[in-house]
Amino acid sequence: MSDRIKKFKKIDAHSHIGNFEGWPDVRITAKQLIAQMDEYNIEKTVLSTFPIEDSIIAVDSYPDRFIGAAWINPYEGKNALDVIKNCVNSHGFKAIKLHPLFQAYRANDDCVFPFAELAEELDIPLMIHSGHPPFSLPWSIAQLAELYPKVKMVMIHMGHGHGVYIQAALDMAKKFPNLYLETSGMPMHNKIKEAYETIGSDRIMFGIDAPFHHPSVEIQRSLICGLNDKQLEDLFYNNVKKLLKL
Ligand SMILES: [Zn+2]
Numbered sequence: 001m002s003d004r005i006k007k008f009k010k011i012d013a014h015s016h017i018g019n020f021e022g023w024p025d026v027r028i029t030a031k032q033l034i035a036q037m038d039e040y041n042i043e044k045t046v047l048s049t050f051p052i053e054d055s056i057i058a059v060d061s062y063p064d065r066f067i068g069a070a071w072i073n074p075y076e077g078k079n080a081l082d083v084i085k086n087c088v089n090s091h092g093f094k095a096i097k098l099h100p101l102f103q104a105y106r107a108n109d110d111c112v113f114p115f116a117e118l119a120e121e122l123d124i125p126l127m128i129h130s131g132h133p134p135f136s137l138p139w140s141i142a143q144l145a146e147l148y149p150k151v152k153m154v155m156i157h158m159g160h161g162h163g164v165y166i167q168a169a170l171d172m173a174k175k176f177p178n179l180y181l182e183t184s185g186m187p188m189h190n191k192i193k194e195a196y197e198t199i200g201s202d203r204i205m206f207g208i209d210a211p212f213h214h215p216s217v218e219i220q221r222s223l224i225c226g227l228n229d230k231q232l233e234d235l236f237y238n239n240v241k242k243l244l245k246l
Pocket of ligand 1: 014015016209
């Protein structure tokens with residue numbers, strides 16, 4: 001099985017660097033993450049870190065390995081909009097990352113609208129943490145997707161650990177063609193195959209969420225989800241490449 005874990009070339013659609021103290025008690029540096037990527041045949045990682053300066057340094061230091069997703073706090077308004085523009089124009093960032101749970105807003109709150117408008121203007125996707133009440137629920141993200149049909153939005157964790165939220169992520173993605181799903185931290189392997197088959201072969205992508213989750217576990221869940229090798233290539237590599245125009 002270890003051969004199969006390394007077999008597929010991958011892009012990790014969602015991970016972090018940094019020291020997450022307190023209850024998570026996890027940490028990883030840029031160098032350690034690259035060593036881990038090499039071990040598991042991960043060509044590139046979409047990186048989001050707060051504060052964003054750490055992402056900028058990592059992306060500038062390893063431009064072939066890290067792709068920036070600009071994690072900002074929408075409550076900071078114009079300042080955060082300027083930070084995103086700088087990240088995209090000067091550091092090649094390819095997405096905006098929103099973490100409604102962490103910064104206490106709903107994905108469809110007014111404070112998010114200028115960021116959805118900027119994503120549309122820059123033609124880059126929003127990557128939005130999903131799966132935790134009350135702020136990060138799939139229905140709120142879906143309302144934002146309905147308001148901004150031209151903006152592609154990835155539901156990071158596709159509902160995360162709760163079965164009701166996982167199913168809601170699938171239901172909402174079925175309803176709104178601009179919604180995409182990402183697998184990290186989501187425990188149900190069968191839902192990966194179901195999403196691939198019922199939502200769209202290009203609308204689900206693999207991610208790890210380092211340092212919160214380990215690649216061996218995240219890769220294994222995808223490997224045994226029931227997709228064939230060609231389909232796994234979409235999941236592990238092609239879909240995020242296409243979405244972010246890499
Ligand atoms: Zn994360």
